Amino acid sequence: MRTLxxxxxxxxxxxxxxxxxxxxxxxxIEGIVHPVTADIVGxxxxxxxxxxxxxxxxxxxxxxxxxxxxxxxxxxxxxxxVPVIMWVGPSGARAASAGFFLLECGDIASMxxxxxxxxxxxxxxxxxQMDPVMKEKAENDAAxxxxxxxxxxxxxxxxxxxxxxxxxxxxxxxxxxxxLIDLIASSPALLLKQLDGREITxxxxxxxxxxxxxxxxxxxxxxxxxxxxxxxxxxxxxxxLLVLGAVCIYAEFSNPGMVAPGVIGSxxxxxxxxxxxxxxxxxxxxxxxxxxxxxFALEAKFVTHGVLTLGGxxxxxxxAILLIDTxxxxxxxxxxxxxxxxxxxxxxxxxxxxxxxxxxRNKVVTGVEGMIGQIGSTVAELxxxxxILIRGEYWNARADSRIxxxxxxxxxxxxxxxxxxxxxxxxxx
Numbered sequence: 001m002r003t004l005x006x007x008x009x010x011x012x013x014x015x016x017x018x019x020x021x022x023x024x025x026x027x028x029i030e031g032i033v034h035p036v037t038a039d040i041v042g043x044x045x046x047x048x049x050x051x052x053x054x055x056x057x058x059x060x061x062x063x064x065x066x067x068x069x070x071x072x073x074x075x076x077x078x079x080x081x082v083p084v085i086m087w088v089g090p091s092g093a094r095a096a097s098a099g100f101f102l103l104e105c106g107d108i109a110s111m112x113x114x115x116x117x118x119x120x121x122x123x124x125x126x127x128x129q130m131d132p133v134m135k136e137k138a139e140n141d142a143a144x145x146x147x148x149x150x151x152x153x154x155x156x157x158x159x160x161x162x163x164x165x166x167x168x169x170x171x172x173x174x175x176x177x178x179x180l181i182d183l184i185a186s187s188p189a190l191l192l193k194q195l196d197g198r199e200i201t202x203x204x205x206x207x208x209x210x211x212x213x214x215x216x217x218x219x220x221x222x223x224x225x226x227x228x229x230x231x232x233x234x235x236x237x238x239x240x241l242l243v244l245g246a247v248c249i250y251a252e253f254s255n256p257g258m259v260a261p262g263v264i265g266s267x268x269x270x271x272x273x274x275x276x277x278x279x280x281x282x283x284x285x286x287x288x289x290x291x292x293x294x295x296f297a298l299e300a301k302f303v304t305h306g307v308l309t310l311g312g313x314x315x316x317x318x319x320a321i322l323l324i325d326t327x328x329x330x331x332x333x334x335x336x337x338x339x340x341x342x343x344x345x346x347x348x349x350x351x352x353x354x355x356x357x358x359x360x361r362n363k364v365v366t367g368v369e370g371m372i373g374q375i376g377s378t379v380a381e382l383x384x385x386x387x388i389l390i391r392g393e394y395w396n397a398r399a400d401s402r403i404x405x406x407x408x409x410x411x412x413x414x415x416x417x418x419x420x421x422x423x424x425x426x427x428x429x
Contacts (some may be wrong), residue, residue: 022054022212024085024192027220029058029073032331033065033098034278036229038072044220045080053218054211055083057188058106064097065331066279067122067142074105074149078203083107083210087191088115088172096120100163104149107200109181110191111172117180118169120146139165152203156180188217232275235324236337241272243341247348280325288319292342296349309350316342371419374411381405388421397421 027044029037041058048056077084086106088095091114095103100120103109111117122138143164150157159178162168175181185191192212199209222230232238248265252258295312302308320338324331376390382403387394390411397419403409413420 022215024055024057024215024217025053025220026057026217029060029062033062033069034233035069036233038069040226041073042076045076048082055085057085060088060095060099061093062099070098070101073102077105110183110185111181112186113172115172116169118163119167120163121167232271233278235333238272238275239320239333239341241268243345245269282322282325285319285322288315292316299350309346313342313346371411371414376409378403378405378407395419
C-alpha cells in the first residue's frame with residue numbers, strides 16, 4: 001500500500017501543471033509630460049502591484065515636458081515593485097527631451113524601428129537667454145540626473161550626457177549601438193516575446209528573470225478624473241474654457257435668475273484654472289489678460305471709437321501667447337487660438353457692457369419712479385390739492401401754487417399716492 005501511494009505521488013508531481021500566462025499592464029505617455037502624466041504612471045504601477053502583474057509596459061511618444069513631472073515619474077519607476085519596460089513607439093514616435101530621461105530610467109529601454117530620442121538640453125522657460133550661472137546650474141543638474149539614471153541601469157553615461165549637454169539626438173539603431181537601449185522591437189507583443197527569459201537587475205540590485213510566455217497585455221483604464229484632467233491639460237483648451245466661462249458668468253450677472261449660464265460658467269472657469277495650474281504661468285501674460293478686461297469695461301463707459309476695444313484685443317492676444325512660461329511649442333498657446341478667442345471676446349464683451357451701461361442711464365419708465373417727468377392735465381383747480389389726469393388715470397395731486405383746471409402739469413415727485421406737480425407750457429400729446 002505504501003509503495004502504491006509513493007508511485008501515485010511521483011506520477012502526480014511529474015504531471016504537467018496548468019500554465020497561466022503572465023500579465024502585463026500597459027500605459028501611454030502621449031504628448032506633453034505634465035503632472036497628470038506622473039499621476040497616471042504612478043496609478044498604473046500601483047494597479048500592477050495590486051493585480052500581481054509581471055511588468056508595466058510604458059509606451060512613450062512625447063516631445064518633452066516639465067522637469068518636475070519627469071522627476072516624479074523617474075522616482076515612481078525607481079521604486080516600482082514590478083519591472084518597468086519603456087518602449088518608444090510606434091514607428092515615427094519620439095522620446096525627446098524629458099522623454100529621453102523616461103526611456104533611460106526603465107528596467108528595459110526599447111524603441112520601435114524609425115523612432116528617435118535625445119535632445120534633452122535644459123532651456124530657459126521664458127524663451128529668452130538664460131543667465132550664464134543659472135544655465136550652468138540647470139545643465140549640471142539635468143546631467144547629474146542622467147548620470148544617476150544610467151549608472152543604476154548600466155547604460156552608456158557619456159552618450160546619454162551628450163544628449164543633455166549638447167542636445168544630441170539618436171535614432172533607434174544609433175541608440176542600440178551606443179548601448180542606450182536594450183533592444184529594438186516593432187510592437188509590444190514582439191517586445192515581450194524577445195524579453196521572455198531575460199534576466200534584469202532591478203534598481204535595488206536584485207536580479208529577476210522575466211517570464212512573458214503567453215503574456216496577457218492589459219491596458220490601464222483611466223479614471224474619470226484622469227480622463228478629464230488629461231483632456232483639459234492643454235493651454236489652448238484651458239484658455240477657451242476660461243473665456244467661455246467668463247462670458248457665461250457675465251451673461252448671468254446681466255440677466256439675474258437665468259441660473260444655467262452662471263452654473264456652466266463657474267464650472268468652465270474652474271476647469272480652465274485647474275488646467276492652467278499644471279503649467280508655469282508668466283505673470284506678465286496674466287497681467288496683460290487682466291488689462292484687456294479693464295480696457296473692455298472702459299470702452300463701454302467712455303466713447304473712444306473702438307480704441308480701447310482694439311487695445312484690449314491686442315492685450316488679450318499678447319497675454320494669451322505669453323501666459324505659459326515655456327519654450328516648448330506644444331505647451332504654448334498658439335497665435336490662431338489667441339486671435340480666435342480674443343477678438344470675438346472683445347466684441348461680445350464690449351457689446352454686452354454697452355447695453356448694460358445704456359440701460360442704467362435710461363430713464364425709468366415703470367413703477368412709481370416712472371411717473372417723474374410725466375405730463376398730465378388738471379381736472380379741477382389745484383389749490384393747492386386736487387385731481388389730475390395722467391396716462392389715462394386719475395391721480396390725487398398737490399402743487400405749490402394755484403393751477404386752474406385743464407392746464408398741463410408735470411410730475412416732480414411722489415408722496416405715497418399723491419403726486420407733486422408744477423404747471424408747464426408743454427402739452428401732453
